[in-house]
Amino acid sequence: MCVTLKPDVLDPQGRAIQRACATLGHEAVRDVRQGKLFEIELATSDRVAAERLVRELCDKLLANTVIENWKIERIET
Amino acid sequence: MCVTLKPDVLDPQGRAIQRACATLGHEAVRDVRQGKLFEIELATSDRVAAERLVRELCDKLLANTVIENWKIERIET
Amino acid sequence: MCVTLKPDVLDPQGRAIQRACATLGHEAVRDVRQGKLFEIELATSDRVAAERLVRELCDKLLANTVIENWKIERIET
Amino acid sequence: MCVTLKPDVLDPQGRAIQRACATLGHEAVRDVRQGKLFEIELATSDRVAAERLVRELCDKLLANTVIENWKIERIET
Numbered sequence: 151m152c153v154t155l156k157p158d159v160l161d162p163q164g165r166a167i168q169r170a171c172a173t174l175g176h177e178a179v180r181d182v183r184q185g186k187l188f189e190i191e192l193a194t195s196d197r198v199a200a201e202r203l204v205r206e207l208c209d210k211l212l213a214n215t216v217i218e219n220w221k222i223e224r225i226e227t
Numbered sequence: 228m229c230v231t232l233k234p235d236v237l238d239p240q241g242r243a244i245q246r247a248c249a250t251l252g253h254e255a256v257r258d259v260r261q262g263k264l265f266e267i268e269l270a271t272s273d274r275v276a277a278e279r280l281v282r283e284l285c286d287k288l289l290a291n292t293v294i295e296n297w298k299i300e301r302i303e304t
Numbered sequence: 305m306c307v308t309l310k311p312d313v314l315d316p317q318g319r320a321i322q323r324a325c326a327t328l329g330h331e332a333v334r335d336v337r338q339g340k341l342f343e344i345e346l347a348t349s350d351r352v353a354a355e356r357l358v359r360e361l362c363d364k365l366l367a368n369t370v371i372e373n374w375k376i377e378r379i380e381t
Numbered sequence: 382m383c384v385t386l387k388p389d390v391l392d393p394q395g396r397a398i399q400r401a402c403a404t405l406g407h408e409a410v411r412d413v414r415q416g417k418l419f420e421i422e423l424a425t426s427d428r429v430a431a432e433r434l435v436r437e438l439c440d441k442l443l444a445n446t447v448i449e450n451w452k453i454e455r456i457e458t
Binding site: 163165170172 | 394396397398400401403404405
Binding site: 152153154164167170171174176177178179180181182183184185186187188189190191192193194203206207210211212223 | 229230231241244247248251253254255256257258259260261262263264265266267268269270271280283284287288289300
């Protein structure tokens with residue numbers, strides 16, 4: 151799953167990357183936001199249980215929901 | 228796009244999260260790997276050009292391809 | 305220089321590391337906070353100018369001063 | 382304590398910040414390397430025990446010593 155800063159929270163490192171793109175001639179890069187990706191391997195093949203567990207981990211362990219959003223990108227079985 | 232450590236590169240922080248899951252009673256969490264997510268906004272609606280540009284950015288600017296893999300997760304227009 | 309989350313901003317990854325320490329038998333670890341370190345090499349040997357430049361970089365480029373504090377840890381010449 | 386990539390490991394994000402500094406007119410910034418900082422609070426006032434514990438955490442939990450170096454920056458009591 152992915153954890154990203156909320157849209158209204160300034161991301162200075164993403165901005166730095168956008169500026170660096172410009173110095174390389176890539177003016178088409180309008181904005182860059184940097185987040186975190188967590189690849190989680192579970193000992194279950196039950197998609198519903200997997201999603202419930204990951205949701206709980208996100209809320210309790212992986213994200214600061216005051217400043218960050220999280221999203222389950224993909225569940226593979 | 229996402230940047231992740233290659234599978235043979237130890238990820239101590241992912242391991243720490245896996246252990247923390249266990250202390251919370253989530254023994255089903257077998258492994259956690261932590262990576263980086265970059266959300267890139269481009270001034271183009273041409274999917275082919277967008278993908279070419281992002282590929283170039285990944286190789287030249289965003290990933291250390293000796294220890295990291297990268298993947299374009301999704302292109303939205 | 306170092307960038308750290310402000311004390312009142314929850315740091316879930318630091319918490320996860322603290323929990324992982326406990327699973328390894330290190331109950332003496334009360335709290336862990338994770339921050340970023342930037343090692344900056346400057347083309348100047350003037351300490352005053354160096355410090356002024358780094359302060360400017362911190363405020364403008366490296367830290368989100370709404371949620372983060374920064375500190376110049378050491379200047380070496 | 383601080384965890385930094387070994388000098389011979391390319392740091393693309395540090396490079397991006399160096400480039401971004403240049404776009405802001407700060408050509409004096411020769412190089413930037415990005416690392417991690419961990420602030421660890423211990424339930425002990427014994428400096429020797431504290432240092433021994435932190436050394437163990439670094440080697441076992443916080444750093445990938447194949448690609449990273451670590452250093453205890455400061456012990457406060």
